[in-house]
Amino acid sequence: MADTGRDxxxxxxxxxxxxxxxxxxxxxxxxxxxxxALLGPSGCGKTTTLRMVAGLDDPTAGRVLIGDEDVTYLRxxxxxxxxxxxxxxxxxHLTIFExxxxxxxxxxVKDYKQKTLDMIDLVQxxxxxxxxxxxxxxxxxxxxxxxRALINxxxxxxxxxxxxxxxxxxxxxxxxxxxxxxxxxAVTFVHVTHDxxxxxxxxxxxxxxxxxxxxxxxxxxxxxxxxxxxxVANFLGxxxxxxxxxxxxxxxxxxxxxxxxxxxxxxSRSHAGGRNAWLGVxxxxxxxxxxxxxxxxxxxxxxxxxxxxVSFVGVSTQYLxxxxxxQELMVFEQNTGQRPLFRNGDQLDITWSPAHAFLxxxxxxxxxxxxxxxxxx
Amino acid sequence: xxxxxxxxxxxxxxxxxKPSKRPVGRWLSDHLVLLVGILVLVYIFVPxxxxxALSFNQPSGRSATAQFESFTWSNWTSICExxxxxxxxxxxxxxSITATLLATLLGxxxxxxxxxxxxxxxxxxxxxxxLPMATPEVVMGSSLLAMxxxxxxxxxxxxxTIVIAHVLFCLSFVVVTVKAxxxxxxxxxxxxxxxxYANEWQTFRLVTLPLAMPGxxxxxxxxxxxxxxxxxxxxxxxxxxxxFPLYVYGSKLRDFPAQLFVVGTLMFLVSFVFVIAAELWxxxxxxxx
Amino acid sequence: xxxxxxxxxxxxxxxxxxxxxxxxxxxxxxxxxxxLWLAVFFVFPTIQLFVTSLYDPSGSYEQGYAxxxxxxxxxxxxxxxxxxxxxxxxYAGIATVVCLLLGYPLAYAIAFKAGAWKYFMLxxxxxxxxxxxxxxxxxxxxxxxxxxxxxxxxxxxxxxPDDGRLLATPVAVIAGLxxxxxxxxxxxxxxSLDKVDYRLVEAAGDLYSSPFTGFRKVTFPLSLPxxxxxxxxxxxxxxxxxxxxxxxxxxxxxxxxxxxQAAFLTEHNYPLAASLSLILMLVVVLMVVLYVRRAGTExxx
Numbered sequence: 008m009a010d011t012g013r014d015x016x017x018x019x020x021x022x023x024x025x026x027x028x029x030x031x032x033x034x035x036x037x038x039x040x041x042x043x044a045l046l047g048p049s050g051c052g053k054t055t056t057l058r059m060v061a062g063l064d065d066p067t068a069g070r071v072l073i074g075d076e077d078v079t080y081l082r083x084x085x086x087x088x089x090x091x092x093x094x095x096x097x098x099x100h101l102t103i104f105e106x107x108x109x110x111x112x113x114x115x116v117k118d119y120k121q122k123t124l125d126m127i128d129l130v131q132x133x134x135x136x137x138x139x140x141x142x143x144x145x146x147x148x149x150x151x152x153x154x155r156a157l158i159n160x161x162x163x164x165x166x167x168x169x170x171x172x173x174x175x176x177x178x179x180x181x182x183x184x185x186x187x188x189x190x191x192x193a194v195t196f197v198h199v200t201h202d203x204x205x206x207x208x209x210x211x212x213x214x215x216x217x218x219x220x221x222x223x224x225x226x227x228x229x230x231x232x233x234x235x236x237x238x239v240a241n242f243l244g245x246x247x248x249x250x251x252x253x254x255x256x257x258x259x260x261x262x263x264x265x266x267x268x269x270x271x272x273x274x275s276r277s278h279a280g281g282r283n284a285w286l287g288v289x290x291x292x293x294x295x296x297x298x299x300x301x302x303x304x305x306x307x308x309x310x311x312x313x314x315x316x317v318s319f320v321g322v323s324t325q326y327l328x329x330x331x332x333x334q335e336l337m338v339f340e341q342n343t344g345q346r347p348l349f350r351n352g353d354q355l356d357i358t359w360s361p362a363h364a365f366l367x368x369x370x371x372x373x374x375x376x377x378x379x380x381x382x383x384x
Numbered sequence: 385x386x387x388x389x390x391x392x393x394x395x396x397x398x399x400x401x402k403p404s405k406r407p408v409g410r411w412l413s414d415h416l417v418l419l420v421g422i423l424v425l426v427y428i429f430v431p432x433x434x435x436x437a438l439s440f441n442q443p444s445g446r447s448a449t450a451q452f453e454s455f456t457w458s459n460w461t462s463i464c465e466x467x468x469x470x471x472x473x474x475x476x477x478x479x480s481i482t483a484t485l486l487a488t489l490l491g492x493x494x495x496x497x498x499x500x501x502x503x504x505x506x507x508x509x510x511x512x513x514x515l516p517m518a519t520p521e522v523v524m525g526s527s528l529l530a531m532x533x534x535x536x537x538x539x540x541x542x543x544x545t546i547v548i549a550h551v552l553f554c555l556s557f558v559v560v561t562v563k564a565x566x567x568x569x570x571x572x573x574x575x576x577x578x579x580x581y582a583n584e585w586q587t588f589r590l591v592t593l594p595l596a597m598p599g600x601x602x603x604x605x606x607x608x609x610x611x612x613x614x615x616x617x618x619x620x621x622x623x624x625x626x627x628f629p630l631y632v633y634g635s636k637l638r639d640f641p642a643q644l645f646v647v648g649t650l651m652f653l654v655s656f657v658f659v660i661a662a663e664l665w666x667x668x669x670x671x672x673x
Numbered sequence: 674x675x676x677x678x679x680x681x682x683x684x685x686x687x688x689x690x691x692x693x694x695x696x697x698x699x700x701x702x703x704x705x706x707x708x709l710w711l712a713v714f715f716v717f718p719t720i721q722l723f724v725t726s727l728y729d730p731s732g733s734y735e736q737g738y739a740x741x742x743x744x745x746x747x748x749x750x751x752x753x754x755x756x757x758x759x760x761x762x763x764y765a766g767i768a769t770v771v772c773l774l775l776g777y778p779l780a781y782a783i784a785f786k787a788g789a790w791k792y793f794m795l796x797x798x799x800x801x802x803x804x805x806x807x808x809x810x811x812x813x814x815x816x817x818x819x820x821x822x823x824x825x826x827x828x829x830x831x832x833x834p835d836d837g838r839l840l841a842t843p844v845a846v847i848a849g850l851x852x853x854x855x856x857x858x859x860x861x862x863x864x865s866l867d868k869v870d871y872r873l874v875e876a877a878g879d880l881y882s883s884p885f886t887g888f889r890k891v892t893f894p895l896s897l898p899x900x901x902x903x904x905x906x907x908x909x910x911x912x913x914x915x916x917x918x919x920x921x922x923x924x925x926x927x928x929x930x931x932x933x934q935a936a937f938l939t940e941h942n943y944p945l946a947a948s949l950s951l952i953l954m955l956v957v958v959l960m961v962v963l964y965v966r967r968a969g970t971e972x973x974x
Binding site (some may be wrong): 415417418420421422424425427428429430431432434435438490491493494496497498500501502503505509512513515516517518519520521522523524526527528529530531534548549551552555559609612613615616619620628629632633636640644645647648651652654655656659660663 | 700701702703704706707708710711712714715716717718719721722725775776778779780781782783785786787792794796797798799800801802803804805806807808809810811812813815816852855905906909910912913914915916920930933934937938943946947950951953954957958961
């Protein structure tokens with residue numbers, strides 16, 4: 008498995024549509040056998056990137072390599088890459104068997120029949136081999152699309168929003184199944200999605216894309232815990248971003264002034280250059296304490312909060328807390344039954360650990376990457 | 385949740401206890417459109433019924449356009465008896481089949497070019513394709529005749545010139561019909577085929593063509609019916625040749641053989657069976673095998 | 674979300690996801706054979722028709738014509754036949770409107786109300802279309818004749834006076850046009866109504882639209898492409914038709930098509946026939962373009 012001969016490498020990949028720069032000088036390496044996710048909102052260039060890797064669009068500039076082979080301008084049918092298309096693109100006039108066998112037959116594989124039946128069994132569609140795609144449910148169609156691509160044993164499997172058309176429960180199931188299949192066959196998966204939970208559940212590495220460039224790349228945990236841009240902080244999960252002034256660095260901590268109150272951030276989590284910065288902290292990392300209580304949980308404390316909204320969501324209780332400077336911060340408390348519950352209007356202080364906060368450059372838009380209702384597909 | 389469910393059940397009880405009758409007015413307004421539709425269908429079928437009835441008529445005089453007189457099978461057993469009738473049918477079939485094949489081939493190619501390829505002059509091409517449809521047949525026929533005469537083709541007016549004219553007016557309809565089908569087709573299917581190791585030709589043969597087929601077949605059927613039934617353009621371009629519509633028109637001026645009604649009935653029955661069969665075949669193809 | 678995540682604001686020359694991806698290259702060659710056919714047998718004859726229309730009308734079929742740029746042909750043609758043009762457009766217009774009024778309920782019934790009988794009803798609309806239209810028109814001639822049942826009926830109920838006729842009247846000619854072009858109206862209407870998601874109609878009802886308002890605000894606008902192509906496919910051939918006027922009418926009901934046909938085939942007065950043809954074509958194309966613009970469905974063709 009340590010063989011790196013079939014890594015997918017993308018070098019300086021650029022795509023223009025007229026004046027619109029869809030993908031801007033993209034460079035990345037996807038190690039063989041890894042599960043890689045390209046995550047970003049609509050129009051960020053992730054699907055265009057995928058299509059250039061598949062050979063469906065020609066890049067304006069740059070190269071695509073698989074191992075040492077340059078496939079940039081190879082026709083789609085000449086490259087060891089297969090795609091699971093958005094909404095599947097199953098051939099409506101062919102049966103499930105014919106759909107799955109399509110690639111093998113084009114390549115003149117002799118025993119395609121047995122292999123096709125095996126693959127249909129693997130994706131658990133045995134009884135449906137003779138049906139047409141229109142006669143299957145969404146989840147079944149999804150599995151046909153997967154089987155139809157995987158049977159060709161590609162060096163890289165591209166998945167374009169493969170679960171987008173499924174309902175939530177089925178999507179969760181398929182996420183686990185996809186991950187299981189990927190681990191089993193050890194094929195490189197490149198997965199394009201706008202769903203951050205989906206990306207984090209499945210991928211080893213996530214590249215967050217925005218406006219044609221990669222904002223940040225890394226393991227899901229690293230991206231979530233230590234985002235480097237406001238876009239990543241907001242697009243992956245939710246963040247409280249507070250305007251602060253950087254005062255000093257003491258030992259391993261950066262000390263910042265937050266509307267008159269001093270709090271610290273671990274230096275390795277500071278990505279701000281100038282005097283001003285965004286102090287970020289995830290809502291579930293913040294604890295609410297009754298005003299004036301002796302604070303034990305975190306060493307960073309902001310006082311003077313007042314509860315303006317309480318939402319009970321089962322596993323947790325979510326508070327909106329108005330701070331003295333007018334901003335409302337989100338606080339998610341686990342329903343462990345061991346911590347006090349607050350009501351609207353209660354005065355409280357909020358605390359967190361310096362190891363859980365991050366500092367971002369003040370030049371960025373604090374609302375970049377925030378999901379608005381219109382984005383929620 | 386439990387309380388909500390109970391409340392729903394309670395509130396639905398009175399409705400179940402006393403089922404309300406659907407008022408007649410409501411039924412009428414629900415079915416009014418269907419009734420009107422059926423009346424229009426009846427209107428469409430009046431002459432068909434008339435043709436069907438007269439195909440069994442034994443006319444007393446020489447012309448058969450009058451009222452029903454007495455029943456006979458003889459018209460059905462002597463279709464070819466009136467002079468030239470079957471010759472005209474044969475010519476019509478030859479013309480329509482040739483024109484349909486040519487128009488379908490040329491029109492399908494054009495539709496592919498317009499939908500799948502970008503090039504300069506697309507909108508001009510679209511206009512040139514649309515214009516024949518906006519040209520009244522009498523104009524098209526007369527201009528073609530004028531051209532055939534001017535280039536000295538007036539001595540050979542007949543099969544070739546009729547086919548030329550028929551392809552011309554079928555072509556635009558083919559392009560429009562096939563284009564509609566191609567535009568509605570998801571090009572991702574072709575990309576998927578290419579992704580699965582089908583080269584351009586295989587993609588066309590295995591994916592594009594089968595998917596475009598319903599449109600192409602519809603276009604061919606439309607062409608055939610337009611061509612077979614055409615009188616106006618044919619009248620200008622046929623010279624001495626007589627197609628079936630020309631024969632019918634000519635008979636109107638002389639005696640009207642009752643066998644024409646037999647042919648009319650047969651045309652209806654054959655097309656009816658053909659269209660039904662085509663649909664059954666389509667359904668079987670898409671059913672579970 | 675089906676449009677894909679990379680749809681650029683204004684793709685030039687390439688459509689990205691879904692829909693149709695157009696390629697540049699040699700694909701336009703596919704257009705060549707068909708375009709050649711249209712150029713040789715449509716564009717060229719039309720140009721020639723224009724030339725013919727300017728010949729000196731004093732020539733004759735036997736002696737030939739002289740090209741004298743005789744634009745007065747057009748004036749003469751219009752002067753002599755403006756009533757034929759008016760009649761043609763009036764008949765065709767009435768026929769188109771009635772076709773729409775009859776064809777719409779039929780198409781609507783097939784699309785939404787026929788249930789399991791949907792396809793059968795559609796066949797019933799298409800099949801008569803394959804039966805010779807001349808035979809059908811001649812049948813109407815007998816059905817509407819003075820001794821026929823329809824005339825009798827109307828005389829009995831008093832709509833027609835006892836010596837009134839149906840045949841050889843404008844009513845008969847227009848009825849013939851309506852009858853013959855009905856499928857051209859019904860089929861495009863059905864095609865676009867069939868694409869309308871019936872849930873939209875139900876949603877309109879849910880949002881307090883009466884059935885009529887729901888139809889006016891939702892169904893009809895969505896079926897507009899079918900209305901436009903149906904009316905065009907009916908109006909255009911109806912304008913140039915001369916069979917119905919000839920078989921169901923008298924010279925008093927003759928349309929411009931009759932005149933063109935006679936000028937060409939009987940009188941061999943080519944300059945007159947050509948100028949009449951061109952005027953008809955020009956007026957029809959102009960009306961069509963205005964209509965399509967007005968209806969806002971320019972991508973229809």
